[in-house]
Amino acid sequence: MATPAAEEIKNPHVEPLTQRNAWKALQAHSEKIRDLHLRTLFADDPKRGERMTLEAAGLFLDYSKNRITDETLRLLVELAQESGLKQRIEAMYRGDKINITEKRAVLHIALRAPKGASILVDGENVVPQVHEVLDKMTAFANRIRSGQWTGHSGKPIKNVVNIGIGGSDLGPVMAYEALRHFSDRDMTFRFVSNVDGTDFAEAVHDLDAEETLFIVSSKTFTTLETMTNAHTARTWLLEKIGGHQSSVAKHFVAVSTNAAEVSKFGIDTANMFGFWDWVGGRYSMDSAIGLSTMLAIGPENFQKMLEGFHEIDEHFRTAPFERNLPALLGLLTVWYINFFDAHTVAILPYDQYLKRFPAYLQQLTMESNGKHVTLDGNRVNYATCPIYWGEPGTNGQHSFYQLIHQGTRLIPCDFITFYRTVNNLGRHHDMLIANVFAQTEALAFGKTPEQVKAEGTPDWLVPHRVFEGNRPSNTILADELTPKMLGKLVALYEHSVFTQGTIWQVNSFDQWGVELGKALAQRIIPELESKTEPELKHDSSTNNLIRRYRKSKG
Ligand code: F6P
Numbered sequence: 001m002a003t004p005a006a007e008e009i010k011n012p013h014v015e016p017l018t019q020r021n022a023w024k025a026l027q028a029h030s031e032k033i034r035d036l037h038l039r040t041l042f043a044d045d046p047k048r049g050e051r052m053t054l055e056a057a058g059l060f061l062d063y064s065k066n067r068i069t070d071e072t073l074r075l076l077v078e079l080a081q082e083s084g085l086k087q088r089i090e091a092m093y094r095g096d097k098i099n100i101t102e103k104r105a106v107l108h109i110a111l112r113a114p115k116g117a118s119i120l121v122d123g124e125n126v127v128p129q130v131h132e133v134l135d136k137m138t139a140f141a142n143r144i145r146s147g148q149w150t151g152h153s154g155k156p157i158k159n160v161v162n163i164g165i166g167g168s169d170l171g172p173v174m175a176y177e178a179l180r181h182f183s184d185r186d187m188t189f190r191f192v193s194n195v196d197g198t199d200f201a202e203a204v205h206d207l208d209a210e211e212t213l214f215i216v217s218s219k220t221f222t223t224l225e226t227m228t229n230a231h232t233a234r235t236w237l238l239e240k241i242g243g244h245q246s247s248v249a250k251h252f253v254a255v256s257t258n259a260a261e262v263s264k265f266g267i268d269t270a271n272m273f274g275f276w277d278w279v280g281g282r283y284s285m286d287s288a289i290g291l292s293t294m295l296a297i298g299p300e301n302f303q304k305m306l307e308g309f310h311e312i313d314e315h316f317r318t319a320p321f322e323r324n325l326p327a328l329l330g331l332l333t334v335w336y337i338n339f340f341d342a343h344t345v346a347i348l349p350y351d352q353y354l355k356r357f358p359a360y361l362q363q364l365t366m367e368s369n370g371k372h373v374t375l376d377g378n379r380v381n382y383a384t385c386p387i388y389w390g391e392p393g394t395n396g397q398h399s400f401y402q403l404i405h406q407g408t409r410l411i412p413c414d415f416i417t418f419y420r421t422v423n424n425l426g427r428h429h430d431m432l433i434a435n436v437f438a439q440t441e442a443l444a445f446g447k448t449p450e451q452v453k454a455e456g457t458p459d460w461l462v463p464h465r466v467f468e469g470n471r472p473s474n475t476i477l478a479d480e481l482t483p484k485m486l487g488k489l490v491a492l493y494e495h496s497v498f499t500q501g502t503i504w505q506v507n508s509f510d511q512w513g514v515e516l517g518k519a520l521a522q523r524i525i526p527e528l529e530s531k532t533e534p535e536l537k538h539d540s541s542t543n544n545l546i547r548r549y550r551k552s553k554g
Contacts (some may be wrong), residue, residue, distance in 0.1 A: 099509035152247030164217030171285025209240030221261035308487025330499025349392035358390035
């Protein structure tokens with residue numbers, strides 16, 4: 001069946017993935033180099049560690065510890081070309097409706113476009129709207145941060161609680177944690193996402209309602225968790241401050257694309273910060289969804305973050321693929337997923353401030369590319385998105401690294417760290433960095449039985465102490481974790497996801513997979529709450545679980 005998509009998105013005709021010449025060549029090539037060890041690759045090319053690196057926009061990528069040769073890279077770049085990556089990038093930047101299942105443009109790059117740029121959606125330049133919202137956010141942030149905006153009793157706002165989930169939560173939390181050093185330490189920031197009441201209860205238990213501002217962040221303003229938490233917050237506030245309905249306006253603002261629902265909730269749309277349907281939730285941390293970030297770090301720092309994003313946007317758009325950081329990262333992921341049967345990718349930031357970065361990337365990557373049909377609706381006959389996971393180093397070293405070093409799974413790892421830290425305590429930073437370098441070295445080169453024996457290990461123990469090595473990793477180094485740097489890092493992964501989605505020919509911008517569970521929950525809620533015994537029409541397991549829960553409620 002012909003899709004309306006092909007025409008609409010001006011997608012270049014591409015062969016199905018497994019029929020592309022580069023794919024076939026990569027398959028043959030992967031057979032040849034499958035058993036090649038990184039020890040050999042490094043021994044054969046003493047300059048490999050300097051050669052297979054790439055520096056752009058202040059990020060340095062060492063990809064030499066990957067199981068690749070120059071030929072691999074050449075073929076991966078060829079695959080990108082045959083997959084129409086260049087044309088897809090142009091289509092995205094041009095504002096074509098590449099999110100074909102929702103008939104939407106995909107323009108997170110417009111969120112950080114400088115004033116004066118022009119990006120058209122349906123013939124209208126959206127950049128001025130973006131800056132209008134940024135200006136409104138700036139004015140609001142200045143009023144809050146200076147104490148000019150006061151709560152209903154005249155006290156300045158000291159606490160900000162962002163209520164949102166998914167893309168309306170993970171970006172704001174991650175950015176707040178990442179940029180804590182740049183935040184106003186006189187203010188308290190909390191993030192409520194889970195429909196589990198514990199999340200809200202713990203977030204507010206020590207807050208003075210009179211000094212608290214709630215930001216209800218929801219693109220749709222219909223999400224069950226967010227709306228439930230928002231209503232609970234309103235009740236909490238009114239109870240604490242004495243039930244003045246009119247005071248809601250002083251303590252609630254909204255970030256949404258849905259003005260009608262915002263106003264229905266009782267928030268004055270003058271206190272609403274908008275964004276647009278061409279911003280996907282998981283690509284929205286630099287839109288008004290970043291209001292809590294701006295309140296924490298200030299408008300100037302927020303602007304620097306946007307500049308960081310934009311620098312990588314420009315790099316991704318213009319650099320040849322072999323010198324293109326996001327493209328290269330994306331292609332290397334494809335290499336392991338499709339030709340080495342890897343199932344997961346570990347994100348290992350060696351910077352405590354990035355502790356929520358892996359969680360943030362989980363939504364970005366897996367909600368984007370966790371798809372099993374191509375743009376034209378055919379089931380893929382190859383693997384798509386890996387499972388992304390991770391924890392900051394060095395903590396992970398003392399838990400799951402065992403499996404990465406000696407388990408039976410191949411797990412490509414991204415190590416991310418910075419030359420400088422703002423918390424320069426004694427020898428901590430040298431130790432931290434030494435661990436990054438040690439881990440990537442150990443993963444790549446391991447320890448042979450001969451080396452283990454030479455240490456005097458008894459024969460029976462040798463197999464247990466051998467490290468096979470040949471475990472691939474990328475190392476990403478940068479100066480220092482600043483707002484600008486955070487923007488660069490996020491954009492790096494956004495575009496790596498885009499590259500992967502293009503190769504796999506999936507729609508990286510919808511998320512129909514989350515719908516069924518939501519709909520079923522809506523059906524089950526009244527069944528749990530019904531005063532009379534409901535007639536259950538689920539399967540026997542679900543029926544039984546519902547009955548048990550109802551019984552426990554008495
Ligand atoms: O359920 C998934 C999802 O739609 C995400 O894509 C989104 O980021 C999240 O829910 C929150 O949606 P909203 O911002 O509309 O509340």
